[in-house]
Amino acid sequence: MKKGLLFGLLAAVVAFGAGAYFGRSTKQDVVISSSTSGASYGGGFKAAGDAAEALKTAAASGALKSVAGPAPTNVVVVKNGESIQAAVKAAPAGTIIRVMPGTYHETVYIDKDDIRIIGVIEEGRRAMLDGQKKLNDAILYSGNNFVAENLEIRNYKGNGIMGQAGNNFEIRNNVIADAGVYGIFPQLGQNGIVEHNVVSGIADAAIYIGMSDNIHVAHNDVFDSVAGIEIENSRHCIVEHNYVHNNSGGLLAFVTPGLPIKTTIDVILRNNFVVGNNHANFGAPGSTVAGIPAGTGVLVMAADDVVIEGNIISDNKVAGIIITDHANAANITVDPESEPNSDRVSILDNVMLRNGYDTIKEVKALMLTEGKRGGALDIVRVGPSPGSCIINRHQYVTAGLGDFAECAFTNTAATSTYLLPPVPPRVIKPDERGKVVFLGICSGCHIYNGRMIGPPVQVIQALYLDNPQGIADYIAKPVKKRPDYPEMPPQDYLDPQTRLAVAKYMLDVKN
Numbered sequence: 124m125k126k127g128l129l130f131g132l133l134a135a136v137v138a139f140g141a142g143a144y145f146g147r148s149t150k151q152d153v154v155i156s157s158s159t160s161g162a163s164y165g166g167g168f169k170a171a172g173d174a175a176e177a178l179k180t181a182a183a184s185g186a187l188k189s190v191a192g193p194a195p196t197n198v199v200v201v202k203n204g205e206s207i208q209a210a211v212k213a214a215p216a217g218t219i220i221r222v223m224p225g226t227y228h229e230t231v232y233i234d235k236d237d238i239r240i241i242g243v244i245e246e247g248r249r250a251m252l253d254g255q256k257k258l259n260d261a262i263l264y265s266g267n268n269f270v271a272e273n274l275e276i277r278n279y280k281g282n283g284i285m286g287q288a289g290n291n292f293e294i295r296n297n298v299i300a301d302a303g304v305y306g307i308f309p310q311l312g313q314n315g316i317v318e319h320n321v322v323s324g325i326a327d328a329a330i331y332i333g334m335s336d337n338i339h340v341a342h343n344d345v346f347d348s349v350a351g352i353e354i355e356n357s358r359h360c361i362v363e364h365n366y367v368h369n370n371s372g373g374l375l376a377f378v379t380p381g382l383p384i385k386t387t388i389d390v391i392l393r394n395n396f397v398v399g400n401n402h403a404n405f406g407a408p409g410s411t412v413a414g415i416p417a418g419t420g421v422l423v424m425a426a427d428d429v430v431i432e433g434n435i436i437s438d439n440k441v442a443g444i445i446i447t448d449h450a451n452a453a454n455i456t457v458d459p460e461s462e463p464n465s466d467r468v469s470i471l472d473n474v475m476l477r478n479g480y481d482t483i484k485e486v487k488a489l490m491l492t493e494g495k496r497g498g499a500l501d502i503v504r505v506g507p508s509p510g511s512c513i514i515n516r517h518q519y520v521t522a523g524l525g526d527f528a529e530c531a532f533t534n535t536a537a538t539s540t541y542l543l544p545p546v547p548p549r550v551i552k553p554d555e556r557g558k559v560v561f562l563g564i565c566s567g568c569h570i571y572n573g574r575m576i577g578p579p580v581q582v583i584q585a586l587y588l589d590n591p592q593g594i595a596d597y598i599a600k601p602v603k604k605r606p607d608y609p610e611m612p613p614q615d616y617l618d619p620q621t622r623l624a625v626a627k628y629m630l631d632v633k634n
């Protein structure tokens with residue numbers, strides 16, 4: 124998530140107030156569309172060959188329930204007092220690791236395929252991974268076909284469950300609280316389900332889909348975090364039936380500039396409850412999320428082909444939906460390779476109530492230029508969003524939506540899922556290792572030319588010029604250097620060769 128959004132928004136609406144939108148107060152004719160009949164969104168994922176057939180079958184039979192590869196052939200049980208990590212180490216591919224209720228103080232790394240870690244719940248008691256605010260991460264997986272279920276995760280400093288380039292994952296029925304910067308964070312994966320999790324008290328994004336494809340995020344309860352559910356630099360994602368409440372910002376679909384994968388395309392946000400996301404923003408001061416205006420229901424920034432349908436969006440004090448672009452978000456260093464606008468946003472029928480009741484004053488000024496009194500605001504758009512559309516616009520209080528056309532479709536019923544039957548595992552060739560580790564791990568905190576959790580890659584390149592070994596050594600055992608940044612978590616679980624490979628990649632990366 125980017126910092127400075129608030130300031131960007133302010134600057135942008137001032138510009139609007141003074142400029143293009145001045146005087147647009149004429150009432151438009153009421154056009155009424157039925158969202159239960161008429162054309163349906165065909166979806167934006169064009170699968171090829173077998174996958175296309177499979178997707179058709181999946182769509183016809185309702186959503187896919189499982190994506191995680193071959194059925195397990197082996198079961199081991201971990202009891203209270205034993206080590207989950209030791210069980211993972213010993214497990215052959217195809218193992219279910221059942222974890223009995225109890226408290227486990229550890230970080231679990233899964234770097235092989237076909238492992239399922241499934242907690243056993245007894246009379247409400249779960250297997251709890253407790254980082255005691257000392258450990259960074261609860262679960263880090265890089266294997267394909269990974270499943271994490273029924274766990275409880277608390278008191279970590281970095282991530283609850285983080286995926287680093289594994290395909291075909293299922294993360295479900297977990298309770299994750301106060302787990303640090305990201306709650307559930309699959310990064311660089313294809314074909315994944317994140318469902319029925321309860322995630323709260325996260326200082327950045329509770330559920331963060333990063334640089335991934337074909338993802339289904341459903342039935343999660345996400346609250347008391349800075350960002351609720353974030354779809355970032357990812358494609359073909361459906362976010363549905365989630366309860367997203369009391370975060371600073373609820374549902375977010377955007378492009379973070381400076382990451383190696385440059386687009387967010389084709390995201391359906393539907394049938395969610397996005398309610399009262401007014402939590403004071405407690406993102407680390409100066410951190411990238413600290414700029415979300417507390418009171419944002421849905422935020423779309425530079426993401427293309429986002430459909431917003433069937434949500435109940437209420438009681439978000441700044442606005443129900445904010446649509447913006449990179450150029451208007453100050454402090455975001457525009458990435459020449461990222462297209463900065465939110466193209467083709469489609470707003471279908473949503474129930475929107477009591478939003479924008481305490482919005483920022485510059486938004487009120489924008490509304491005044493459109494002859495609106497303020498005191499309520501459902502949808503505000505700043506910056507270009509070519510090709511965008513809306514149906515039944517008369518039902519919402521809007522600002523800056525003057526050029527939105529009528530949508531050519533009224534519902535997304537034709538697109539039930541983007542999940543695929545298990546896709547081939549991601550196989551990482553030795554010479555790609557540095558790149559994949561960088562994309563999967565480092566870019567969660569370091570972007571090229573801006574501040575994320577850690578300092579910009581450009582700054583690191585200047586510091587370490589011809590010294591990849593220096594980086595490799597630092598990341599094994601980081602020392603605190605900058606008073607205004609958090610500590611960097613050690614990457615000592617990577618072997619020395621991998622550390623050197625990622626260091627070299629970091630020094631070479633161009634944007």
Ligand code: HEC
Binds near residue numbers: 576586606625
């Ligand atoms: C969870 C967030 C996070 C992740 C993941 C992360 N870093 Fe960092 N990194 C930081 C923070 C925060 C700092 C600043 C620490 C400080 O100045 O005290 C930092 C600083 C650095 C520095 C600067 C060291 C110096 O001498 O100033 C290097 C080099 C670095 N990281 C490399 C990496 C590499 C390579 C990876 C991936 C293997 C990585 N980081 C993953 C957060 C992260």
